[in-house]
Amino acid sequence: MNPVAGALSREATQVAVGDTLPMLTRSITQDMIDAYAEATGDFNPIHVDPEYSKSGPFGRTIAHGLMTLAFVAQMLNEWSDGRFDESGEVDIAFVGPVFVGDTVEVTGSVDQIVDRDGIASARVKLTCRAGERQILAGHALQPIENGKS
Amino acid sequence: MSTYRRYDEVAVGDVYPAEPLTFDVSAEVVDGFLSATGNDGLLYRELGGTRRAPSMIASAYLIDLLIARRSPPGGIHAKQSIRFHRPIEVGEKLSIQGTVVEKYVRKERSYVVSSFEARGADGTLVSSGHITSIWGKDL
Numbered sequence: 439m440n441p442v443a444g445a446l447s448r449e450a451t452q453v454a455v456g457d458t459l460p461m462l463t464r465s466i467t468q469d470m471i472d473a474y475a476e477a478t479g480d481f482n483p484i485h486v487d488p489e490y491s492k493s494g495p496f497g498r499t500i501a502h503g504l505m506t507l508a509f510v511a512q513m514l515n516e517w518s519d520g521r522f523d524e525s526g527e528v529d530i531a532f533v534g535p536v537f538v539g540d541t542v543e544v545t546g547s548v549d550q551i552v553d554r555d556g557i558a559s560a561r562v563k564l565t566c567r568a569g570e571r572q573i574l575a576g577h578a579l580q581p582i583e584n585g586k587s
Numbered sequence: 588m589s590t591y592r593r594y595d596e597v598a599v600g601d602v603y604p605a606e607p608l609t610f611d612v613s614a615e616v617v618d619g620f621l622s623a624t625g626n627d628g629l630l631y632r633e634l635g636g637t638r639r640a641p642s643m644i645a646s647a648y649l650i651d652l653l654i655a656r657r658s659p660p661g662g663i664h665a666k667q668s669i670r671f672h673r674p675i676e677v678g679e680k681l682s683i684q685g686t687v688v689e690k691y692v693r694k695e696r697s698y699v700v701s702s703f704e705a706r707g708a709d710g711t712l713v714s715s716g717h718i719t720s721i722w723g724k725d726l
Contacts, residue, residue: 464625477619478647483660494661503664504646508624511643520630522671523642529668531719579670 453548453560453582461545462513466501466568468538474505501536506544506573510564513544518580527554530564530576540568546578557581591659593725594697599687603701604655607682610648610705612640614677620644631677638677645669645705645714652685652703653720661723665698669716673707681705681713688717697722 464470468488475486480502483490491499507530514522536542543566550561562578617640621628624643631639675681682705689700699720705713 470623470625473619473623477616477623478650479654480646480650482662484663495663502646503667504643504649505624507667508620508626508641508643508646511641512624512626515630515641520639523630523639524674525671526642527668527670531666532664 453551455548455551457548457560459517459546459548459562460513461543462509462516463544464509464542466536466538466540466542468499471499471501471505471538474502478502478504480504496535496537498537501538501540503532503574506532506536506542506566509542509544510566510574510578513546514562514578514580517546522578522580525581527579528564528576529578530574532573533575534568534571534573536568536573540571542573543567549577551582552579554579554581558583590657591723591726592657594690594699594722597687597690597699597722599690601687603652603657603685603687607684607706608648608651608655610651610681610683612644612675612677612679612681614638616647617641617644617677620647640675640677640679642671642675642714644675648681648683648705649703649718652683653718656685656699656701658699658720659723659726663721663723664718665721666719667716669714671714672712675707675713680708682708685718 475481484494485502546562546564548560549563552559552561559579559581566573685701685703688702691698701718704715707713
């Protein structure tokens with residue numbers, strides 16, 4: 439077993455259909471996008487080159503989709519006390535761009551308890567918006583035991 | 588000659604790179620990722636001589652994988668599925684490889700779907716999933 443597994447102290451949380459997950463908020467700047475590019479090595483000009491992006495589909499730079507997904511993972515870890523890192527799963531589509539100046543809000547709600555490989559798991563409908571714009575759509579799965587995440 | 592692949596050169600079944608690429612989960616990479624995403628890293632502080640890394644450090648190794656695919660700049664990440672099979676810790680060395688599993692054109696956009704797996708040095712599965720990309724304009 440990986441030595442990190444189970445090393446964290448967690449408070450178990452009862453999980454039920456209808457539960458609302460915590461909201462995580464991030465304000466997006468070009469500096470943040472540039473820092474993310476540095477951290478991940480993704481220097482696609484659509485993210486980091488304002489001149490190039492003027493002729494692209496959005497007319498300006500957009501944040502990396504995986505950066506938004508990192509916010510989702512952070513929110514899911516806060517909710518599950520780190521268990522998402524161990525056994526979580528997401529399946530999403532990036533349906534709208536994130537621009538500099540946007541405030542991204544990420545949350546979710548448990549819409550089903552399902553079986554995954556014989557383990558009861560919470561299916562979380564994800565919500566990710568910048569104002570009224572939807573940024574991504576999809577679900578997360580988080581195995582639970584005895585009704586706890 | 589362009590170092591990028593043209594869309595018509597991509598085929599279902601293509602494995603990339605030919606040999607799995609390696610990715611070092613270094614403290615520097617983890618710290619940069621946490622800082623860039625505004626994560627205070629409470630989960631990722633050293634504990635008992637080990638330090639956990641965020642699962643979504645996958646963002647970094649998946650980019651390495653996509654670069655290995657040699658797709659042209661300007662592409663868009665359309666969909667992502669990823670399942671984490673175990674936690675990872677700072678200092679691990681991962682191996683990642685992808686396979687093209689589907690190609691299609693929709694609304695004049697060229698899509699490529701790839702599956703991928705990331706494994707630890709001991710061969711255990713760390714993450715797996717699918718990436719759906721809109722191919723950038725051929726150069």
